[in-house]
Amino acid sequence: MKTKSFQQKVIFKASPEDVYNALMDSKTHSAFTGSKAVIGKKVGDQFSAYEGYITGENIELVPGKKIAQTWKTTDEGWPGEHFSTIEFIFKKTKEGTELQFTHTDIPATVKADYAQGWEDYYWQPMKALLEK
Numbered sequence: 678m679k680t681k682s683f684q685q686k687v688i689f690k691a692s693p694e695d696v697y698n699a700l701m702d703s704k705t706h707s708a709f710t711g712s713k714a715v716i717g718k719k720v721g722d723q724f725s726a727y728e729g730y731i732t733g734e735n736i737e738l739v740p741g742k743k744i745a746q747t748w749k750t751t752d753e754g755w756p757g758e759h760f761s762t763i764e765f766i767f768k769k770t771k772e773g774t775e776l777q778f779t780h781t782d783i784p785a786t787v788k789a790d791y792a793q794g795w796e797d798y799y800w801q802p803m804k805a806l807l808e809k
Contacts, residue, residue, distance in 0.1 A: 678756060679785040683792045687776045687800045691807035693767035694741040696774045699803055700765065701744065709806040710798065727798075733760065742767055748780070754787040776800075 689696050699705050706714035706726060716724040717735060725732045730751055737745035747760040761782040768775040783791055 678759070680761075680782045681785045681788040682779065682781040682783065683788065684780075685778045685792070685795060685800075687778065687804075688770065688772055688774070689776060689804060689807055690773040692741075693769050693774045695807055696767055696776060696803070697741050697744065697765075699807060701738070705806070709802040711802070733763075736762075752787065752790075754790075755784060759784065 691699075699709060701716055701718065703714050703716045706716060710727060712727045712730075714724070714726040716722075716726075718738075720735050720738055722735050723732065724735065724746065731748065732750075733746045733748040735744070735746050737743060744763075744765040746763050748763045749755060749760045759782075761780060764779045764781075766777040768777065778795065780791060780795070
């Protein structure tokens, strides 16, 4: 299977700790997505978001600095046992936080959908929650 990757950069008017916690706290994650999320707090813990549509495992956690996770979805274009990798790097800036996001090992046939999905279903609602 051919795979693709992409990177995105997003600026939040919030601290790196607040951005990290929005992604890693089940209650806050559920609030900005409007859908149930269950997220373990330690390396090796599982997570799910959008009521099980997205699942994976925490592989590296550095509070306020970095999150790395395996990631897959239940979309029909996604091979059942295939996991991609997502990585969030948080950098403090004058404005708040620069989030550098990388998503690797995405099945090539669905890559464009996921790049837009992060914008629509994560960055925009996170900004709305964190910047009010």
